[in-house]
Amino acid sequence: xxxxxxxxxxxxxxxxxxxxxxxxxxxxxxxxxxxxxxxxxxxxxxxxxxxxxxxxxxxxxxxxxxxxxxxxxxxxxxxxxxxxxxxxxxxxxxxxxxxxxxxxxxxxxxxxxxxxxxxxxxxxxxxxxxxxxxxxxxxxxxxxxxxxxxxxxxxxxxxxxxxxxxxxxxxxxxxxxxxxxxxxxxxxxxxxxxxxxxxxxxxxxxxxxxxxxxxxxxxxxxxxxxxxxxxxxxxxxxxxxxxxxxxxxxxxxxxxxxxxxxxxxxxxxxxxxxxxxxxxxxxxxxxxxxxxxxxxxxxxxxxxxxxxxxxxxxxxxxxxxxxxxxxxxxxxxxxxxxxxxxxxxxxxxxxxxxxxxxxxxxxxxxxxxxxxxx
Numbered sequence: 001x002x003x004x005x006x007x008x009x010x011x012x013x014x015x016x017x018x019x020x021x022x023x024x025x026x027x028x029x030x031x032x033x034x035x036x037x038x039x040x041x042x043x044x045x046x047x048x049x050x051x052x053x054x055x056x057x058x059x060x061x062x063x064x065x066x067x068x069x070x071x072x073x074x075x076x077x078x079x080x081x082x083x084x085x086x087x088x089x090x091x092x093x094x095x096x097x098x099x100x101x102x103x104x105x106x107x108x109x110x111x112x113x114x115x116x117x118x119x120x121x122x123x124x125x126x127x128x129x130x131x132x133x134x135x136x137x138x139x140x141x142x143x144x145x146x147x148x149x150x151x152x153x154x155x156x157x158x159x160x161x162x163x164x165x166x167x168x169x170x171x172x173x174x175x176x177x178x179x180x181x182x183x184x185x186x187x188x189x190x191x192x193x194x195x196x197x198x199x200x201x202x203x204x205x206x207x208x209x210x211x212x213x214x215x216x217x218x219x220x221x222x223x224x225x226x227x228x229x230x231x232x233x234x235x236x237x238x239x240x241x242x243x244x245x246x247x248x249x250x251x252x253x254x255x256x257x258x259x260x261x262x263x264x265x266x267x268x269x270x271x272x273x274x275x276x277x278x279x280x281x282x283x284x285x286x287x288x289x290x291x292x293x294x295x296x297x298x299x300x301x302x303x304x305x306x307x308x309x310x311x312x313x314x315x316x317x318x319x320x321x322x323x324x325x326x327x328x329x330x331x332x333x334x335x336x337x338x339x340x341x342x343x344x345x346x347x348x349x350x351x352x353x354x355x356x357x358x359x360x361x362x363x364x365x366x367x368x369x370x371x372x373x374x
Contacts, residue, residue, distance in 0.1 A: 059083065060265030061294070064318060087264060091247035095214050095228030100252045102310045105145070105222045105278040125173055125348060127325065130283065130303055134266060135295040137285035138323055138331055139303065140173065142348060145222035145280045150177060150198040150241045151347045152360050158374065159189020159341030166324045169347060169355050174324040175282050176270050177344030178216070178243025179316050181371040189341035191371040194244025195231055196344055196361075203359045204343075206366060207231055216272055216313040217242025224274035226313035227251075243315070243344045247297075250312035255301045263296025268321040268334045271297075272346070273304040273312035281307060282346070284323040288334040316342075 046055065059071040063084060072080045122143040130139045142148065151169060153160035159180070166174040179193040194213040196204040200220075207213050209232045217225045220238040226248040234242060249256045250273060257263055268287030274280055283303055287294025297314060304312045319335035320342060333339055349355050 056083075056261065058265075060263075061267060062265070063087075064265045064267040090262075091214070092228065094247040094249060094251070094256045095226075097227070097251045099225075099227070099311065101223075102252055103223050103274055103276055103278055124350070125325075127330070130285075132295060132299050132303075134293040135285050135287065135299065136292040137269075137283060137295070139307070140175070140282040140284065140323065141307075142173075142280040142282075145218050145224065145274065145278055147348055147350070147352050148218060148241060148280065149347050149349060149352045149355050149357060150196060150203075150243060151345050151355070151357050152196065152198065152203060152343060153190065153341075154358075154360065156360050156364065157188070157190055159343050161339045161341060162322050162345045163324045163327070163329055163339060165345050165347060167327055169349075169357065171347035171349055171355070172326070173348040174322075175272075175284065175346045176316055176320045176322050176340075176342055177346055178245045180343045183372045187371045188374050189343055189371075191366070191369045192244065192343040195234070195242060196244075197234065197239055197242040198357055198359075200238075200240045201359070202231070202235070204361045204366065205231055213244050214246035214248075215239075215242045215244055216248075216315060218280075222278055224272070224280065224311050224313075226272075226311055241346075243346075245313065245315050248311070248313040249297055249301055250304055250309050253305075253310045255298075255305055257296075257298045257301050260296055260298045263298035263301075266294040266296055267317055268319070269295050269297070269300055269317045270315040270321045271300045271304070271312060271317075272315055273307075273309035275308040276310050281309060281312075282323070284321060284331050285317075286332045286334065287318075287321070289332060291332070 055074050059074045062071040075083065124143055124147060126141045128139050130137050151165045154168060162174040162176055180189060181187060181191040181193055192204050195202065195207060195215060197217060210230055212228055212230050214228050215226060215234065217239045218241045219225055220240055225237060225239055269283060269285040271283045272280065281304060283300050285295040285300065286292035301312065319333065320340050322329060322333050322339055323331045329339065
């Protein structure tokens with residue numbers, strides 16, 4: 001009996017050892033396989049052309065977020081600095097090419113005096129869905145550009161949500177506007193960058209009259225003005241509404257972004273364009289979400305060109321991207337905290353001359369504004 005028990009115990013121990021040995025071998029093979037795949041994956045990621053292309057696209061995407069410095073783990077600190085400098089230089093160059101005046105904002109400018117042309121009734125605003133492999137969004141078409149105004153916060157010391165600006169002013173539609181000083185990406189949204197013009201008056205200017213600035217605006221005739229100008233030139237040109245941002249990426253009907261690789265990463269986007277007949281287009285692209293990762297500037301450029309854009313420029317995007325229509329947000333902003341507080345927005349009115357938009361920065365020493373204080 002004792003011999004049988006000893007034999008049974010020996011057999012059981014042998015089985016346990018075999019199972020343990022099999023388990024160890026399986027685990028070892030699994031770890032080895034994962035290690036080999038990781039080495040192959042990293043080699044592809046860092047050493048091949050296709051892997052490097054993806055790596056730089058990822059780095060560009062991070063550069064457009066709140067965590068720009070993290071891109072150094074993909075491309076190194078030196079390459080990050082070169083990449084940012086290259087984009088800055090490229091954006092600056094895009095802003096200097098002369099506008100040839102291809103947009104026709106005159107109602108009968110293309111016809112001879114003897115022609116009688118019945119006016120075509122167009123909806124003031126239409127909104128359609130747009131999409132691509134990685135993104136979904138909205139394309140807004142505004143038939144009369146002179147119905148747009150730049151709105152600013154109602155109270156000093158803090159930005160205002162676009163939905164609040166729309167409701168407060170009775171606007172039909174609102175889109176986020178220009179850039180702003182945003183320390184640690186936690187700013188209060190009150191201090192713009194560059195220049196803000198509303199109703200033909202300078203509301204904010206941190207460049208001086210002879211300083212140059214990249215702007216996105218509209219003049220008295222409703223022609224879109226974008227690119228790099230002196231502030232004094234903007235007044236001479238009759239610019240009525242303007243905010244600061246860049247780049248201008250369609251000039252005289254020609255796209256300036258040459259490929260996806262030069263499209264400044266994948267992100268939520270707000271961009272503005274104008275077609276030959278004067279209609280204003282806004283592209284509002286969701287991003288950083290499961291339903292829409294985001295778009296490159298090249299993606300937006302292709303959409304605008306397909307819709308006949310002559311001029312196009314980038315506006316503030318990322319977590320600021322928002323579209324409000326009939327007092328409802330109709331896109332999906334990327335910020336986990338919801339809609340951001342901003343210093344400027346493009347608003348659409350039936351009667352923009354009656355819009356109650358006051359200069360919230362009037363009388364303030366802008367050098368003493370604390371954009372981090374809520």
